[in-house]
Amino acid sequence: MGPVHPTGTRDPSGAPGLARGLLSAPPRPRTDSRTSGGLRTSVMREKHVLVADDERHTRVTLSLVFRRAGFRVTAAEDGQQALDRVAEALRRSQSFDLLVLDIQMPGLTGIELVEALGRLGATFPILLITGYRDQDRAEDLGRKFCVEYAEKPFEPDELMGHVERVLARFEREQRERAGAAS
Numbered sequence: 001m002g003p004v005h006p007t008g009t010r011d012p013s014g015a016p017g018l019a020r021g022l023l024s025a026p027p028r029p030r031t032d033s034r035t036s037g038g039l040r041t042s043v044m045r046e047k048h049v050l051v052a053d054d055e056r057h058t059r060v061t062l063s064l065v066f067r068r069a070g071f072r073v074t075a076a077e078d079g080q081q082a083l084d085r086v087a088e089a090l091r092r093s094q095s096f097d098l099l100v101l102d103i104q105m106p107g108l109t110g111i112e113l114v115e116a117l118g119r120l121g122a123t124f125p126i127l128l129i130t131g132y133r134d135q136d137r138a139e140d141l142g143r144k145f146c147v148e149y150a151e152k153p154f155e156p157d158e159l160m161g162h163v164e165r166v167l168a169r170f171e172r173e174q175r176e177r178a179g180a181a182s
Contacts, residue, residue, distance in 0.1 A: 048072045048095070052082035052110065053102040053129070058152070062100060062129075065156045069163075071098075079108030083116055086124075096124060098167065103130035114147065125170035127162050129154075 049071045053059040056077075063073045074096070076082035082101065089095055099117075101110035108116070110128050117124065131152040148166035150159065 046072070047097040048074065049098040049100060050074050050076060050082060050085060050096045051100045052076040052079060052105065052113070053100075054078050054105040055102070058102070062159075065159060066100075068156075069160060078105045079110060079113040083108060083113055086117065086122065090122065098163065099124045099126045101126060101128055103128050104132055123170075125166040127159075127166050 047070070049066050051059055051062045051066065051073060052075070053062065054077060059075050059077070063075050066073045074085055076085055079101070082099070086096065086099070101113055103110040110130075114126055114128070126147045127150060128147055129150045129152060148162045148169070150162045154162075
């Protein structure tokens with residue numbers, strides 16, 4: 001039987017899942033030049049990520065992966081709590097460098113949260129994650145916002161690959177907007 005999916009179900013594909021890949025591997029030593037997924041330590045230092053997932057196990061595991069990669073982590077149990085944390089950070093003239101949002105959450109879903117942030121004019125690089133088949137909606141959001149999509153289960157290195165892509169895309173889009181404005 002396959003590994004346990006973060007939702008507690010078995011992954012029929014037999015592919016290793018997020019928790020299994022993270023928890024069975026020893027921590028990687030941190031160096032000055034590289035860390036998980038090939039991201040440069042300097043890129044990750046001082047980066048602040050908001051992780052929103054209603055499944056405690058997944059939220060804690062994701063937080064651990066990001067902390068090991070050098071991120072500062074704030075966690076939220078659902079979409080509304082995530083929206084509240086983003087609003088509070090913006091009121092304090094602070095922000096997040098990355099939002100990692102589960103798509104399926106009670107109350108305010110990850111997709112509804114992205115749309116709400118868009119209505120507020122807030123822009124962030126966003127990684128949407130799900131254990132369900134929501135790729136069409138996530139890809140539609142990706143055309144409007146800086147969104148990357150990852151389907152659970154995934155390995156920590158796969159997660160960091162998604163993070164690297166969405167951060168690079170966001171930085172590129174910010175440079176293009178700045179160039180168009182000048």
